[in-house]
Amino acid sequence: MVRRPRAAGEFELIAAFTGALPLTGPGVLLGPGDDAALLRPPRGQELVATVDAVVEGVHFDHRFTPGDIGWKALAVNLSDLAAMGARPLWALVALAVPPATPAARLRGIAAGLGACARRHRLAVVGGNVTRAARLSLTVTVIGAVGRGLALRRDRASPGELVLVSGTLGDAALGLRPDAPAALTRRQRRPTPRLALGLGLRRIASGAIDLSDGLVQDLGHLCRASGVGATLRAADLPRSRASRALAAALGDPWGAALTGGEDYELCVTVAPSRLAAARRAAGRAGVTLTLVGELTGPGGVRVIGPGGEPLVVGRGHDHLAPRR
Ligand SMILES: [Mg+2]
Incomplete structure (x- = not known):
């Protein structure tokens, strides 16, 4: 979950980040603010979960706007859910930021991530902000698919x-x-x-x-x-x-x-x-x-x-x- 600030500025960073995110949606009994999110899976469905990180200098560089970074961090995870035939429900976001990162940059990243979340109707139900040498954004997405209906890699046959x-x-x-x-x-x-x-x-x-x-x-x-x-x-x-x-x-x-x-x-x-x-x-x-x-x-x-x-x-x- 979003942690209590430990050092001066942490709270501002978290506020800058969560301000632009959709924090509630279907199945969200408790979103950010408690120790953990409380979520109700759709009746009779299987949950589908995936995690992926985007790291500065590896997955994005100075040519990406903050909004691009946030969009892509979520979109690559949603792509994995698409490949499973799943509908996305919830995301958790772990952000690592270098000490000198301006709050406006975090707001921009959150705006991009929030736009992608709203487009695909999912809620960001928790997260964490930490200091690090390089900016990175690790996103976990949880979705749902009807029992036995997931699209898998291991069921294809010759001739298809x-x-x-x-x-x-x-x-x-x-x-x-x-x-x-x-x-x-x-x-x-x-x-x-x-x-x-x-x-x-x-x-x-x-x-x-x-x-x-x-x-x-x-x-x-x-x-x-x-x-x-x-x-x-x-x-x-x-x-x-x-x-x-x-x-x-x-x-x-x-x-x-x-x-x-x-x-x-x-x-x-x-x-x-x-x-x-x-x-x-x-x-x-x-x-x-x-x-x-x-x-x-x-x-x-x-x-x-x-x-x-x-x-x-x-x-x-x-x-x-x-x-
Ligand atoms: Mg994949």
Whole structure:
């Protein structure tokens, strides 16, 4: 929970931070202010929990506004819930701030986080503020899904189709200094595909969100399910801006295949369920593109536009130096 101030200024920091957050919502019997939050899970549902941190110099740098930092810290967690087919309910936030951080910066971070929380109707039910050498924001999100309906990584089968939402490669290219605003926004303000995840329950056999790049993340799903996959590079959905930048760089497919942080969903669907999946995507207002098929075990293979096998580099590494 939000701790009592121990040193001068702590209370101001906490007040600056919590002022912009939605602190109550469905199932919140006691929010911030007691020793812990008291929460009532939706009747008959399973809880889904995840935690992720964003750290200055690793996940964001000086080009991110405070609002971008707060938005992204929550959005990356919501993306994990989307990939489970879960509805988000509550978040807990642990903030670590360097001593010289102005209160306005904390207010900005909280404003971004609060905007993302309101957009997706969840309450921030607790948190902590501590001093640290580097700014970081660790967010725990708890959601709910109907019994047995969660989208998992370990239930996909050979012969099923691989689909991805939205466009791929935007966020990785959005790190470049020469990137247009359409791509930098995708890097700094990712859109968690919650409505799509909810719509694909009972339709998809599996799902994973794309944090580390399609090849790497689909590889995780393949290993968990004991299958392999073949992807067709020419079918990868790419935005006009990313196509142009990738072509100028002489690497048409790299960002879409291995660039991280798009926070789109990669889902597997039996061929008989393809039309239903497309209808669900239409209702969620998201495009869903068929990019390949699952095979027997053997990793993720990529076929180039001329039918030739493509050699794919390593996936995205959050700890790698910024490109
Ligand atoms: Mg994930």
